[in-house]
Amino acid sequence: MSVGHTAVTTEPVVSCGGEDCGIREVLDRIGDKWSVLVVVELAQGVRRFRELQRAVPGISQRMLTLTVRRLERDGLISRTVHAVVPPQVDYELTPTGHSLTHLVRALADWSAEHRDGIAESRRRWDAAHPDSGIH
Amino acid sequence: MSVGHTAVTTEPVVSCGGEDCGIREVLDRIGDKWSVLVVVELAQGVRRFRELQRAVPGISQRMLTLTVRRLERDGLISRTVHAVVPPQVDYELTPTGHSLTHLVRALADWSAEHRDGIAESRRRWDAAHPDSGIH
DNA sequence: CCGGATCCGTACCGATACTG
DNA sequence: CAGTATCGGTACGGATCCGG
Numbered sequence: 651m652s653v654g655h656t657a658v659t660t661e662p663v664v665s666c667g668g669e670d671c672g673i674r675e676v677l678d679r680i681g682d683k684w685s686v687l688v689v690v691e692l693a694q695g696v697r698r699f700r701e702l703q704r705a706v707p708g709i710s711q712r713m714l715t716l717t718v719r720r721l722e723r724d725g726l727i728s729r730t731v732h733a734v735v736p737p738q739v740d741y742e743l744t745p746t747g748h749s750l751t752h753l754v755r756a757l758a759d760w761s762a763e764h765r766d767g768i769a770e771s772r773r774r775w776d777a778a779h780p781d782s783g784i785h
Numbered sequence: 786m787s788v789g790h791t792a793v794t795t796e797p798v799v800s801c802g803g804e805d806c807g808i809r810e811v812l813d814r815i816g817d818k819w820s821v822l823v824v825v826e827l828a829q830g831v832r833r834f835r836e837l838q839r840a841v842p843g844i845s846q847r848m849l850t851l852t853v854r855r856l857e858r859d860g861l862i863s864r865t866v867h868a869v870v871p872p873q874v875d876y877e878l879t880p881t882g883h884s885l886t887h888l889v890r891a892l893a894d895w896s897a898e899h900r901d902g903i904a905e906s907r908r909r910w911d912a913a914h915p916d917s918g919i920h
Numbered sequence: 921c922c923g924g925a926t927c928c929g930t931a932c933c934g935a936t937a938c939t940g
Numbered sequence: 941c942a943g944t945a946t947c948g949g950t951a952c953g954g955a956t957c958c959g960g
Binding site for chain 4: 698699700711712714715731736737738739
């Protein structure tokens with residue numbers, strides 16, 4: 651039974667060798683499809699729901715709602731409801747959320763610096779492995 | 786039968802308001818479940834397939850294979866096959882891959898600094914919104 | 921030891937319709 | 941305007957078996 655096979659526990663665990671520990675938590679939040687784009691937009695100032703949706707073209711109402719809820723839950727953005735008609739809700743980065751923008755900036759910088767090299771590497775790899783199915 | 790990415794779906798669109806542009810590409814790579822952990826382990830030196838799998842406890846053979854293939858395709862790691870029995874394959878960060886570790890470090894630092902505050906914020910939010918279904 | 925191939929559940933996400 | 945509710949497709953990831 652399970653010879654030479656480390657116990658496949660039911661724990662999620664991850665346990666990170668010694669460098670990680672917590673990285674996954676961040677990636678689980680900002681690694682999703684929309685959070686970063688919302689944060690980037692809010693880095694420029696206060697935004698209403700509709701404004702956010704226009705600023706992030708591809709996003710659906712549903713996903714914008716879910717995204718801002720989760721960011722609010724994590725304390726990265728604040729949500730302010732104004733008792734007016736028509737309704738108005740403002741979203742704004744918290745100090746914590748603002749600190750995230752530095753990270754996002756680093757991400758953007760790294761991306762800008764290496765995107766061409768990566769694209770080139772992909773072309774070479776795809777040419778060398780025509781039917782790999784990797785993407 | 787390599788399904789090979791039929792064009793059925795999804796232009797990225799995104800078009801990023803002016804700050805982003807490329808961030809999504811990076812997150813599509815390192816934002817997945819395992820890439821960062823593999824990079825973190827390889828930051829410490831050359832590793833064989835089995836060593837990587839042991840260093841990242843939760844990962845399956847399948848996902849490790851897919852992860853290293855994609856990282857190799859992007860030019861972030863190199864793969865060296867030794868003609869011996871039993872087979873031996875070494876993985877190593879390329880210079881580009883190494884530059885990524887700085888970003889990962891920044892991620893880890895930010896995470897370490899804010900994880901408590903985030904956890905606290907989540908507790909407060911969950912207490913205030915008992916059956917929101919958000920996570 | 922290093923994978924590739926297959927089956928399959930689930931979580932994510934988009935589209936749509938409806939509410940206050 | 942700012943959401944909520946529901947449905948359905950798809951892509952991701954885990955388990956397992958098989959091969960070099």
